[in-house]
Amino acid sequence: MMTRTPVTNFFNRKLFIIMTNKNNFSKIIWVFASIFLFSFFSCEDDIQIPTPSTQAIFESQIESFFQDTESGKMIYEVEFINLSTMAATFLWDFGNGETSTEENPGIVTFTGSGIYDVTLEITPLPAQGNLHYNNLKATERLLLVPTIFFEGFDDPELETDFPPEGWQLIDLDGDGHNWYWDEFEGEYYMLSRSWGSATGPLTPDNWIITPAIDLTEVTGGIALEWDVTPTANQSQYRLENYSVLISTTGDDPDNFTEVFNERLEAEMTNWEWITRNIDVSQYSGETIYIAFRHHDSTDFDRIALTNIHLFQSGN
Numbered sequence: 591m592m593t594r595t596p597v598t599n600f601f602n603r604k605l606f607i608i609m610t611n612k613n614n615f616s617k618i619i620w621v622f623a624s625i626f627l628f629s630f631f632s633c634e635d636d637i638q639i640p641t642p643s644t645q646a647i648f649e650s651q652i653e654s655f656f657q658d659t660e661s662g663k664m665i666y667e668v669e670f671i672n673l674s675t676m677a678a679t680f681l682w683d684f685g686n687g688e689t690s691t692e693e694n695p696g697i698v699t700f701t702g703s704g705i706y707d708v709t710l711e712i713t714p715l716p717a718q719g720n721l722h723y724n725n726l727k728a729t730e731r732l733l734l735v736p737t738i739f740f741e742g743f744d745d746p747e748l749e750t751d752f753p754p755e756g757w758q759l760i761d762l763d764g765d766g767h768n769w770y771w772d773e774f775e776g777e778y779y780m781l782s783r784s785w786g787s788a789t790g791p792l793t794p795d796n797w798i799i800t801p802a803i804d805l806t807e808v809t810g811g812i813a814l815e816w817d818v819t820p821t822a823n824q825s826q827y828r829l830e831n832y833s834v835l836i837s838t839t840g841d842d843p844d845n846f847t848e849v850f851n852e853r854l855e856a857e858m859t860n861w862e863w864i865t866r867n868i869d870v871s872q873y874s875g876e877t878i879y880i881a882f883r884h885h886d887s888t889d890f891d892r893i894a895l896t897n898i899h900l901f902q903s904g905n
Contacts, residue, residue, distance in 0.1 A: 682710055
């Protein structure tokens with residue numbers, strides 16, 4: 591790139607001469623425009639627009655699921671959405687013995703609950719073939735399970751009418767604070783505090799209990815899953831403690847047995863959801879209540895939970 595020093599000096603001298611004349615405002619504008627155009631075109635060769643690369647990307651969503659009356663197996667209809675860029679050909683492997691070369695295969699049927707590894711392989715358009723940042727393969731693990739119970743707290747009316755119908759709140763520490771509902775940018779969840787701006791430190795023993803869940807006709811494996819996150823901006827205030835408890839004899843706190851306990855860690859990222867999963871197959875054939883208890887925490891911040899999911903973990 592050629593040196594600009596002589597040209598800059600020229601324009602500096604030109605600008606000084608023009609500015610000594612009060613009637614030369616239009617010439618001043620011309621000088622500034624000239625400087626801009628000269629700078630732009632002198633650097634034009636340095637600007638490089640990268641060639642778009644080929645990227646394999648797809649999403650999936652369960653459209654429906656039902657039980658086949660003859661085989662007793664669960665049938666899942668899953669839609670696949672191709673979001674790939676700069677691709678010439680497509681090869682899908684759905685992990686169930688079926689393949690497709692269509693760009694958008696639409697709805698695919700899966701027979702039987704389980705885990706399916708779905709892969710999309712693509713080839714690039716000719717102009718993108720030799721780019722080193724192509725990504726020609728995408729894989730998604732598809733977990734297809736029959737849902738027994740689910741609560742994602744996605745009803746906006748929960749803001750004024752919490753908890754959901756059939757659930758029970760118990761403020762066992764008696765401080766007047768308990769689990770409550772909130773949402774942000776399309777995410778819905780419940781929270782419990784161990785500190786408040788109006789109250790200062792709290793010592794919660796806050797319980798929220800599901801309605802009765804009938805497992806009397808459920809056989810095989812059962813799993814319980816939920817999402818949890820700390821909320822504090824500062825890491826030392828993320829150490830909230832909570833438990834998951836199950837009862838088969840009613841919804842009184844004395845009836846519950848703890849099946850999971852976790853103290854959140856300072857290294858966790860606030861508002862980054864972590865999925866927890868435990869096996870509860872021992873409750874097959876029972877009617878159960880599930881409780882989430884926020885306790886043994888004080889002067890931290892809050893804990894958030896959502897997507898409480900009880901499901902069969904196998905055929």
